Amino acid sequence: MRLADCLWQQNQALVAEIRFHPFVVALVEGSLPLNQFQAYIAQDAFFLEAFARAYSIAAAKSEHRADFEQFHQLAGGVLEELQLHARLAQRWQIDLRSVQPNPATRRYVDFLVATAWSRPLGAIAAAMVPCMRLYADLGQFWLQRGYAAEPYGEWVQTYADPAFESLAQQLEALLDRHGTEAIAAEPYGYALTCERDFFSAVGSAIA
Numbered sequence: 001m002r003l004a005d006c007l008w009q010q011n012q013a014l015v016a017e018i019r020f021h022p023f024v025v026a027l028v029e030g031s032l033p034l035n036q037f038q039a040y041i042a043q044d045a046f047f048l049e050a051f052a053r054a055y056s057i058a059a060a061k062s063e064h065r066a067d068f069e070q071f072h073q074l075a076g077g078v079l080e081e082l083q084l085h086a087r088l089a090q091r092w093q094i095d096l097r098s099v100q101p102n103p104a105t106r107r108y109v110d111f112l113v114a115t116a117w118s119r120p121l122g123a124i125a126a127a128m129v130p131c132m133r134l135y136a137d138l139g140q141f142w143l144q145r146g147y148a149a150e151p152y153g154e155w156v157q158t159y160a161d162p163a164f165e166s167l168a169q170q171l172e173a174l175l176d177r178h179g180t181e182a183i184a185a186e187p188y189g190y191a192l193t194c195e196r197d198f199f200s201a202v203g204s205a206i207a
Contacts (some may be wrong), residue, residue: 003179007126007132007188014192018134019141021196023203028149028156032203035150036200038094038201045085046099047198050109051131052078054116058124067177072168077167086157100167104201108194114185122179123187129175130191132168135159 001009008015018024021041026032052075059071089096101109139159148157158164175184176185 002172002176003080003181003184004175006127006181007129007175007184010185011130011189011192014189014196015134015137018192018196018199019138021199023199023201024138026203027152028142028147030151030153032152034092034151035204038092041085041088041092041094042096042099043102043105043198043202044095045082046101047105047109048078048082048085050113051128052082054112054124054128057113057116057122058128061121061124062178067174070174074167074171075165081158084114084154088154102201104194104197108191108198110188110192111194119187120178120183122175125171125175126179126184127187127191129168129171130188130195131173132164132191134195136165136168139164152196 023032023036027037027040055071055075055078057067059075060067063073085096088094090207110153112127116124119127136159139156139161144157
């Protein structure tokens, strides 16, 4: 079994928890209060900028041209995702210029950037794969299970898109190429925990 698949399977309990997190369920059902969706988009945009920087750091550390190019291509995918956030921000009157990260976002960003600067490519990929794989999974899972087209249906459609799945697979291939379970298991699991805590922070007002 590929390393990426192995790590994903090892964390299925956490994945299931996130799939049915109250924030995620409210989002896909269309019942999420607008102010919480606005907070989520703002926090996620702040996070994605750090995610793009981590890709760039990984590219700079790459010894092989193929890795260098692939990390830069993946960074481009994040920039496209940020364009979605910009559209949503305009549509829902969200100010992305002065976002103050909440503690969960800050903890996730600090972990990601510190890993990018201080760890080898295998560990960097392990810290980044959970975000990509999880969002692809959430999009595909709720596309099949059913979701409300309005007001937030574009979110499901974006992450269920085969183009996003392709980006997740590209990053997983880098994890398989450079990682070992010894160096990847801890950052992978921690990143998934950060994802759960991120949703909990922006959805804290949901009972």
